[in-house]
Amino acid sequence: MTASSFIFYVLAAFILGSGLLAVTSRKLFRAAIYLLFSLIGIAGLYFWMNYEFIAAVQIVVYVGGIVVLIIFSIFLTHHVGAEMEQPNRLRMGFAALAAFLSFVFCALVISKNEFAIPDQAPVPLTVDRIGMQMLSLTEHGYILPFEVVSMLLLAAMIGCIVIAMKLPEKTS
Amino acid sequence: MFIVDYIKDVYNGVTSLLKGMRLTGYYFVHPKEIITQEYPEVKQVLPERFKGEVVMRHNENNEHRCTGCTACELACPNATIKIVTKFDITPDGKKKKALDVFVYHLELCTMCNLCIVACPTDAIKMAQTFEHSVYDRTELTKVLNKPGSKLMDGVE
Amino acid sequence: MFSLESLAHNIDLGLNNIFPPTVALLSEMVIIGVGVIALFAVLGLVLVFMERKVSAYMQIRKGPNRVGYQGFAQTAADTLKLVLKEGLTPDGADKFLFNLAPFIVMIVAMLLMAPIAFTKGFQIWDINIGVLYISAISSLSVIGILMAGWASNNKYSLIGAMRSGAQIVSYELSAGLAILAMVVLTGSLQISEIVASQQNGWWIFKGHIPAVISFIIFIIAVTAETNRAPFDMAEAESELTAGFHTEYSGMRFAFFFLAEYVNIFIVCAIGATLYFGGWMPFHVGTWEAFNHVMDFIPGVVWFFGKTFGLIFLIMWFRWTFPRLRIDQLLNLEWTYLLPISMFNLLLMTIIAINGWYF
Numbered sequence: 313m314t315a316s317s318f319i320f321y322v323l324a325a326f327i328l329g330s331g332l333l334a335v336t337s338r339k340l341f342r343a344a345i346y347l348l349f350s351l352i353g354i355a356g357l358y359f360w361m362n363y364e365f366i367a368a369v370q371i372v373v374y375v376g377g378i379v380v381l382i383i384f385s386i387f388l389t390h391h392v393g394a395e396m397e398q399p400n401r402l403r404m405g406f407a408a409l410a411a412f413l414s415f416v417f418c419a420l421v422i423s424k425n426e427f428a429i430p431d432q433a434p435v436p437l438t439v440d441r442i443g444m445q446m447l448s449l450t451e452h453g454y455i456l457p458f459e460v461v462s463m464l465l466l467a468a469m470i471g472c473i474v475i476a477m478k479l480p481e482k483t484s
Numbered sequence: 485m486f487i488v489d490y491i492k493d494v495y496n497g498v499t500s501l502l503k504g505m506r507l508t509g510y511y512f513v514h515p516k517e518i519i520t521q522e523y524p525e526v527k528q529v530l531p532e533r534f535k536g537e538v539v540m541r542h543n544e545n546n547e548h549r550c551t552g553c554t555a556c557e558l559a560c561p562n563a564t565i566k567i568v569t570k571f572d573i574t575p576d577g578k579k580k581k582a583l584d585v586f587v588y589h590l591e592l593c594t595m596c597n598l599c600i601v602a603c604p605t606d607a608i609k610m611a612q613t614f615e616h617s618v619y620d621r622t623e624l625t626k627v628l629n630k631p632g633s634k635l636m637d638g639v640e
Numbered sequence: 641m642f643s644l645e646s647l648a649h650n651i652d653l654g655l656n657n658i659f660p661p662t663v664a665l666l667s668e669m670v671i672i673g674v675g676v677i678a679l680f681a682v683l684g685l686v687l688v689f690m691e692r693k694v695s696a697y698m699q700i701r702k703g704p705n706r707v708g709y710q711g712f713a714q715t716a717a718d719t720l721k722l723v724l725k726e727g728l729t730p731d732g733a734d735k736f737l738f739n740l741a742p743f744i745v746m747i748v749a750m751l752l753m754a755p756i757a758f759t760k761g762f763q764i765w766d767i768n769i770g771v772l773y774i775s776a777i778s779s780l781s782v783i784g785i786l787m788a789g790w791a792s793n794n795k796y797s798l799i800g801a802m803r804s805g806a807q808i809v810s811y812e813l814s815a816g817l818a819i820l821a822m823v824v825l826t827g828s829l830q831i832s833e834i835v836a837s838q839q840n841g842w843w844i845f846k847g848h849i850p851a852v853i854s855f856i857i858f859i860i861a862v863t864a865e866t867n868r869a870p871f872d873m874a875e876a877e878s879e880l881t882a883g884f885h886t887e888y889s890g891m892r893f894a895f896f897f898l899a900e901y902v903n904i905f906i907v908c909a910i911g912a913t914l915y916f917g918g919w920m921p922f923h924v925g926t927w928e929a930f931n932h933v934m935d936f937i938p939g940v941v942w943f944f945g946k947t948f949g950l951i952f953l954i955m956w957f958r959w960t961f962p963r964l965r966i967d968q969l970l971n972l973e974w975t976y977l978l979p980i981s982m983f984n985l986l987l988m989t990i991i992a993i994n995g996w997y998f
Binding site for chain 3: 493494501504505507508509511512515517518519520522
Binding site for chain 3: 315339341342345348352364365367368369371372375376377379380383384386387436437438439440
């Protein structure tokens with residue numbers, strides 16, 4: 313086993329272990345922290361694959377953004393040391409079924425896919441390249457999804473402002 | 485207009501912050517302004533009015549001016565002073581009241597100066613010492629008249 | 641002339657001659673790890689001492705001056721005291737997370753050390769997304785603070801952690817936009833390329849107005865991100881005793897303290913790299929003789945000089961300005977810094993496209 317594959321297995325074990333702990337932990341804050349470790353492990357996997365940009369974006373979006381928001385909502389709603397109650401059998405059964413089905417789906421997709429080793433040399437993934445690809449109109453350009461996503465974000469921002477805005481009281 | 489007010493706000497904020505930074509910067513580059521005194525090495529010259537503790541004045545012949553009249557004891561608001569008197573026999577055979585022990589409780593004293601004012605013979609005064617810390621508070625109970633001292637001649 | 645680049649290169653060659661490549665790589669990692677830890681220790685001692693002296697002189701005091709010559713050994717003595725103290729864990733605390741939090745904060749500070757260029761060719765990891773890596777990893781440090789605040793089971797800690805979270809999440813935006821403005825100008829995220837692009841002058845001079853605005857926003861935002869006064873809402877001694885690290889004592893407290901100072905060093909190093917050319921000497925356009933004289937000063941001196949200059953600036957802020965209230969803090973970010981930095985980014989883009997910089 314080479315050092316590279318050794319690192320892969322360590323990372324994979326870390327991701328799976330902390331993911332399992334996130335699901336099974338009865339303390340909500342700990343579950344959030346385990347989720348965070350799992351997401352950091354995925355970022356580590358991207359680093360391992362030399363996709364530094366994706367890894368950094370993974371950390372910025374998931375770890376710095378989403379997990380912090382989750383932790384905030386836990387802060388506002390829970391007590392330290394309060395434990396979640398055990399979910400009932402029926403719900404556990406359905407959860408197990410859903411997990412199993414999605415596992416089967418993923419396994420099928422992965423087994424169907426042929427992982428062909430590309431014959432051309434890898435291109436260095438610089439930022440200007442990513443930017444060009446993101447806004448290019450050619451065949452493999454991402455201009456349409458990019459603009460759709462930006463519209464979605466704009467709508468979300470306007471929604472936030474509308475919710476947060478205090479309307480001036482009508483003087484009648 | 486909104487945008488003008490906004491820019492004015494930013495400008496005023498930045499200038500007031502810079503004003504503050506100018507002052508601290510001035511202090512930083514002028515170490516002469518430092519007001520710290522390095523205490524045990526450099527001792528401050530205390531003002532005349534500073535009062536540290538009550539002491540009794542003795543001259544070079546080990547004589548004091550206290551007649552044991554207890555005026556200071558009566559004047560003291562905290563019972564800081566306790567005077568024990570004795571009776572001396574004067575050369576002409578009369579008994580005369582005189583000071584035996586002048587007990588002074590420093591731990592009770594508030595340095596109010598009333599005893600000094602009350603003393604008719606100017607026997608006690610305020611000293612400027614201030615390093616009074618001791619390991620045992622009984623050490624703060626002091627006897628002010630030195631051993632073997634006697635009343636100065638001519639003080640009634 | 642002695643240079644750190646040739647030193648690093650020779651060590652690399654020597655190790656590769658003796659050992660097989662994997663072992664050589666591992667031993668280089670160990671050397672770097674030990675080096676970073678040693679740098680942390682030295683930085684902690686120097687910066688704490690510097691802070692105490694600077695604060696003292698700004699407040700017309702003398703500061704520590706008893707232990708060693710002019711008090712130089714004061715921080716070493718303090719560290720010794722902290723090592724000897726007992727590390728308490730409160731009764732109702734979540735013990736695992738409570739003990740984990742200081743290490744998270746320290747590990748994040750260590751990770752941030754990776755892409756910093758100390759001098760030409762002397763850099764732990766010249767990652768091609770250098771600046772983005774820094775902003776990504778520094779967003780992790782809030783996790784350590786939130787963890788510490790929650791696990792302590794203390795109301796002061798919790799409030800401190802929540803304030804710190806709100807503060808870091810919002811100030812990250814304007815710090816990111818300020819950095820982005822400089823990235824627009826340099827066209828690269830890689831630290832070594834950013835430094836190389838300042839060969840004929842530092843960006844703060846070459847980029848004139850928008851670069852200066854970007855620098856001001858950057859320095860304000862990183863002061864807030866490192867939780868320092870006037871934005872030290874997370875600690876706020878007069879309101880929250882010590883904020884998120886109220887319950888910590890001994891060496892674990894020292895970790896938080898050390899991480900704060902190391903983070904200051906790192907953000908100042910990034911500021912020096914982006915705006916003041918990192919290890920690049922002071923060059924003026926085409927004055928060959930002048931540039932040549934400046935080249936004689938080694939790059940590492942330039943780098944540390946600039947970084948410590950910025951650290952001094954941040955300390956100057958701390959000992960001059962009063963603490964902001966939490967609503968003023970968020971108001972400053974969302975109504976002043978963020979719009980200004982967005983506008984500035986636009987301005988910078990126009991300038992970069994038209995080539996209106998020197």
